[in-house]
Amino acid sequence: MIDQQLVQEHNERLVTGVEDDFAALSVKLARVGVDADAMVARAKGFAVALPSWGLGTGGTRFARFPGPGEPRNIFEKVSDCAVVHQLGAATPTISLHIPWDTPSDPSELLGFATERDMAFDAMNSNTFQDQLDQPHSYKYGSLSSADKGAREQAIAHNIEVIELGQKLGSSALTVWVGDGSNFPGQQDFTRTFERYLESTKSVYQALPDDWKMLLEHKIFEPAFYSTVIQDWGSSYLAATEIGQRCACLVDLGHHAPNVNIEMIVARLAQFGKLGGFHFNDSKYGDDDLDSGSINPYQLFLVFNELVNLEMSGRPFSPFYMLDQSHNVTDPIESLIYSAAEVQRAFVKASLIDREALAAFQDDNDPMMAQATLKAAYNLDVEPILQMARYQSGGAIDPVIAYRASGYRAQCGIDRPAAKTLSSGIV
Ligand code: AOS
Ligand code: ZN
Ligand code: ZN
Numbered sequence: 001m002i003d004q005q006l007v008q009e010h011n012e013r014l015v016t017g018v019e020d021d022f023a024a025l026s027v028k029l030a031r032v033g034v035d036a037d038a039m040v041a042r043a044k045g046f047a048v049a050l051p052s053w054g055l056g057t058g059g060t061r062f063a064r065f066p067g068p069g070e071p072r073n074i075f076e077k078v079s080d081c082a083v084v085h086q087l088g089a090a091t092p093t094i095s096l097h098i099p100w101d102t103p104s105d106p107s108e109l110l111g112f113a114t115e116r117d118m119a120f121d122a123m124n125s126n127t128f129q130d131q132l133d134q135p136h137s138y139k140y141g142s143l144s145s146a147d148k149g150a151r152e153q154a155i156a157h158n159i160e161v162i163e164l165g166q167k168l169g170s171s172a173l174t175v176w177v178g179d180g181s182n183f184p185g186q187q188d189f190t191r192t193f194e195r196y197l198e199s200t201k202s203v204y205q206a207l208p209d210d211w212k213m214l215l216e217h218k219i220f221e222p223a224f225y226s227t228v229i230q231d232w233g234s235s236y237l238a239a240t241e242i243g244q245r246c247a248c249l250v251d252l253g254h255h256a257p258n259v260n261i262e263m264i265v266a267r268l269a270q271f272g273k274l275g276g277f278h279f280n281d282s283k284y285g286d287d288d289l290d291s292g293s294i295n296p297y298q299l300f301l302v303f304n305e306l307v308n309l310e311m312s313g314r315p316f317s318p319f320y321m322l323d324q325s326h327n328v329t330d331p332i333e334s335l336i337y338s339a340a341e342v343q344r345a346f347v348k349a350s351l352i353d354r355e356a357l358a359a360f361q362d363d364n365d366p367m368m369a370q371a372t373l374k375a376a377y378n379l380d381v382e383p384i385l386q387m388a389r390y391q392s393g394g395a396i397d398p399v400i401a402y403r404a405s406g407y408r409a410q411c412g413i414d415r416p417a418a419k420t421l422s423s424g425i426v
């Protein structure tokens with residue numbers, strides 16, 4: 001990890017300015033009855049999980065351009081995650097992808113993570129690609145495959161992921177499958193969905209009582225004509241059929257262009273089936289760009305719904321994770337920055353005057369209703385985020401502190417990369 005002394009010196013240089021900005025913002029917020037310290041406490045309580053696969057440079061189907069000092073195994077990934085959390089103070093957990101990051105000794109990995117104050121979040125299974133030595137191929141599907149052997153293999157894999165997760169202190173399984181078809185007529189929609197339901201029900205039977213199973217839908221890709229769980233409707237139907245502890249996971253990049261994602265969030269929340277999120281941003285498809293980099297207002301509107309749900313008093317504990325592919329940035333920097341963007345949306349959404357908003361809605365006053373949202377969105381809450389990081393022992397400006405630490409350069413020395421021309425694939 002980074003020498004805490006360095007972080008402290010960084011903070012000492014900046015803290016007076018932050019205190020001034022925070023004092024000014026506190027006065028401003030007090031005028032509308034908001035306690036800035038309470039907002040700092042809320043920001044400090046916010047957490048989003050890091051994806052174990054997000055620490056290396058991603059890639060596209062065309063190429064991958066690795067950076068220096070990339071983590072070569074799950075231990076190095078956990079080390080990098082610990083740095084992200086040390087500086088950004090918003091990412092205390094890691095979401096593992098199996099088998100990409102299967103530990104040979106789970107208790108050793110748990111110990112390694114615990115020493116660094118990191119814990120494990122939802123587990124991600126992978127039946128969208130074949131592994132060496134696996135008897136059945138997923139070329140034509142996994143949990144919904146017409147091939148019984150492939151289905152059974154996919155079920156067994158998911159159960160193994162649950163069992164591994166139990167050893168690591170996780171409490172959720174996220175299931176995303178690429179199952180679908182590329183040609184009209186290739187698959188019977190109904191029979192395929194029936195097979196998917198039957199398989200996921202078998203996985204659910206192995207789910208511990210205190211676990212959640214999260215179904216992640218995606219409109220297309222890798223299948224380009226039809227996808228089994230292509231939308232929130234299919235996801236909701238499946239989650240409802242499967243059982244009470246099964247819920248839907250919303251990845252922001254998995255929708256048709258212009259879809260009103262925040263309304264999907266509201267619908268799922270209203271009927272108790274909102275299980276979690278994969279945060280990222282996109283302009284065209286499942287671009288997996290950094291959260292808030294393209295459409296921060298949408299992110300804010302999603303959090304408006306989430307804060308609404310929280311305030312409603314209904315049971316609320318969705319799993320949050322960043323699901324991004326970092327192609328041109330240092331993944332550590334992107335993850336630090338993205339987590340703060342998600343946290344920013346959360347804080348801004350917490351500032352919405354909900355009583356006033358409800359009154360404008362009931363008065364049919366669209367101008368003032370949207371202005372109420374914008375009043376919160378347009379506030380610069382950076383001093384709240386800075387104060388939260390400072391009080392949590394993180395860095396006031398985490399990306400600057402990270403660069404000054406020379407961590408990446410040191411990794412470049414400690415983790416010599418194998419000389420291969422690596423190609424493609426996220
Ligand atoms: C795929 O598009 C999904 O976003 C999944 O969450 C997937 O498991 C993850 O992105 C790793 O590839
Ligand atoms: Zn995802
Ligand atoms: Zn995706």
Ligand code: ZN
Pocket residue numbers: 251253254280286287288323
């Ligand atoms: Zn994505």
